[in-house]
Amino acid sequence: MANDKMAKQMTEKGGFIAALDQSGGSTPGALRQYGIPETAYSGDAEMFQLMHEMRVRIMTAPAFTGDKVIGAILFEKTMDGEAEGKPVPSFLWENRGVVPFLKMDKGLEAEADGVSLMKPIPGLDALLERAVKLGVYGTKMRSTIKLASPTGVAAIVRQQFEIAAQISGHGLMPIIEPEVLIKSPDKTGAEGLLREELLKALEALPAGQTVMLKLTIPTVPDFYKPLVDHPKVERVVALSGGYSQAEACKLLAENHGMIASFSRALTEGLTKSMSDAEFNAAIGQSIDTIYKASTQKV
Template sequence: MTDKQMAAQMAGKPGFVAALDQSGGSTPEALRLYGIPDTAYNGDAEMFDLIHEMRVRIMTAPAFSGDKVIAAILFERTMDSEISGKPIPSYLWEDRGIIPLLKVDAGRESESDGVQLMKPMPKLDPLLERAVKKGIHGTKMRSVVRLPSASGIAAIVAQQFEVAKHIAGYGLTPIIEPEVLISSPDKAGAEAILRDEISKGLEALPDGVKVMLKLTIPTVADLYKPLVEHRNVARVLALSGGYTRTDACERLKHNKGVIASFSRALIEELRVSTTDTELNEALSRAINESYEASVHKA
């Protein structure tokens, strides 16, 4: 019953997806934004402890609830942690009504042919086994597009779909995330190629396999409309990609059927020095703006 409830909520509930999955590469930037400088910690262990404290403040804030937040993407260490003695995936779903999702990629290769493929994931299977046991509904994996290279984009889309089919074999719903950098010299050109390659990948999926897509908000409004409407797509999410929340929300309003899945844009007003009440007020503003841009379109 829980799986069916999560699937129905993921596919159809109004709202957005919170991205709380900052990893080794993006964590220092997130901590700086939160008001914690690099000099405040020594090594990865202390760094991850600090980002975990920030995530717990967010997840336990009154504003962070299933009323407007459909799901939350977690980092592996977050999945394995607890809140008040309860595993975080269970806490999110049972106490907050928020679907737990999991980041599973191991980072990206150096750029080649205008893109960055995902690194090999030799520990993927045991991670997926743990995720299933902990009640995770779906997974996310990110690769990067910088240039409108037809061969490069075809390669990352092929890699994403290959891994996605493997993940689906565990009963999980994979999120495919080939991010087009907003600094790309031809962002619109890259996005047009990406849409066509994703369409090919969707058509080749086995019957009954559904995926989610997490994509940069496109330069051309409603570019991804065919993907939103595809029978094998459960939801299309938008990443903020470095846009401010105001800019990202304004752009998102012009893309029907696409909902927010912001990370930096969600936490840009949060600070370690604020009281819990002040943090909840700032988070509430971020949640309301992300919800409005996801649900009410121009």
Template sequence: MNKEQMDQMHAGKGFIAALDQSGGSTPKALLQYGISEDRYSNDEEMFSLVHEMRTRIIMNPTFNSKHILGAILFENTMDRKIGDKFTADFLWEDKKVVPFLKIDKGLAELENGVQLMKPIPNLEGLLKRASEKNIFGTKMRSVIMEANSEGIRKVVEQQFDIGKKIFEAGLVPIIEPEVDIHSVDKEKSERILKSEISNQLALLDKDVKVMLKLSIPTEDNFYHDLMDNPHVVRVVALSGGYTQSEANEKLTHNHGLIASFSRALSQGLTAKQTDKEFNLMLSNSIGTIYDASIK
């Protein structure tokens, strides 16, 4: 485990860029970027187009460790190159941005008010490949729709069970039990979730480290005590469907919570923009998300 990267993730100023749209969400991400489905005819063409989009984002002059601590990649992106370097190597060597990998394979059907993760086939092999590609950590997402105690307990147990295997493989897991922002009992779900996370943290062996990626809480600074837990490297926030301005505004009320935005980061970026227009919009977005993350 890279000490310089660990120190940056634990104490650095900035946020995490989530560039990890997967096979299911890539068409939507491309459409938002102004590329419709008739522009590609198979997965290879689709992933090549989204890699061009991600490369354009990463190559932005403002996309560096002064503002961005880490970036989460999709498996296909990890296996592709920027210039003559694999993406993770380019991120760290040229930008000093810590690379993460999304490892989940999507969500199971809704049960007990939650969606657990689908099984991750050959997890051991994927983690080995990630280590070989110089990935620092991983990310995996579950979703909580209702304040169902049994469902939330299962979500957190699943996340931590896999998280321990990830840490044993030499990587730092980002545990992401997202509470849907439209949930009618979001605040109650967050209370149950925090209790279950605290229970799981208490069971970890002394040296185990994890990160937490959570929805911006209804109650300001609600997750502040989790930030002080010795097992927790960092607590980061997903945008969860909020617009960039909404997510930034809510983030500023949560001291120590930093962004890990996807849609809110790429908001307003399109393929038709000139490099000057694209870079200006992205630089402005990076600046506002950074400011919200360090308050």
């Protein structure tokens, strides 16, 4: 069964997850980085079309295969789109050997108590059903932690695990992403609180239920090793959080068992004006570098 093969790949295979899930507010910045200014399009439809073309260019690059890229997180419109005439999730798994995930949160609430919870997600069950039909393996949802606030961090973890239970109910693998902001005035303190809350929440998970975790690379190397080794965690993946590719890879390589799930650090240096040969060489180089950091082969 495809799902069993996907689970085996996500649990055992060396490599990393590509985060191709910029949405709404982060799309203009991603397009700017790619060399497309905001004056080049008008309205959301054109903006998302340009973003889709960029993502398809990445997904169809020769190096973008399950040999090194074991999974990819998709924005909802990307999940519903096509690559080479196939629905994107089918194309990724059948043509590329890459496990598809869906980013399903709707952005963040305003900061309160040192954290930003997720906004409500209307129609979540219908979205999850659609994802299952399209062959998606799991989902990702992000909230952020700015301060080392015990009540704030506890609220973040509680919300993430409540929604994770709903996701698991559809047979999907939830990626829980409580991002400690790299500019936090007490990043180490926030990470200590987060690890404690995550371990408590994992112990309370029903038998047979597992999750994945997507975390900021910790200040202290291997600080999240207890989470990496936890029997209820399928994989711990790292976000680049605003670090450059070189810095993110250097820090990641110090954390054994964590693998990358980079967005900006993956697409760094790619531009629309590149020839296909240049583009494929550049994304191939990025994939090699991030793969090495994810498998501690640097």
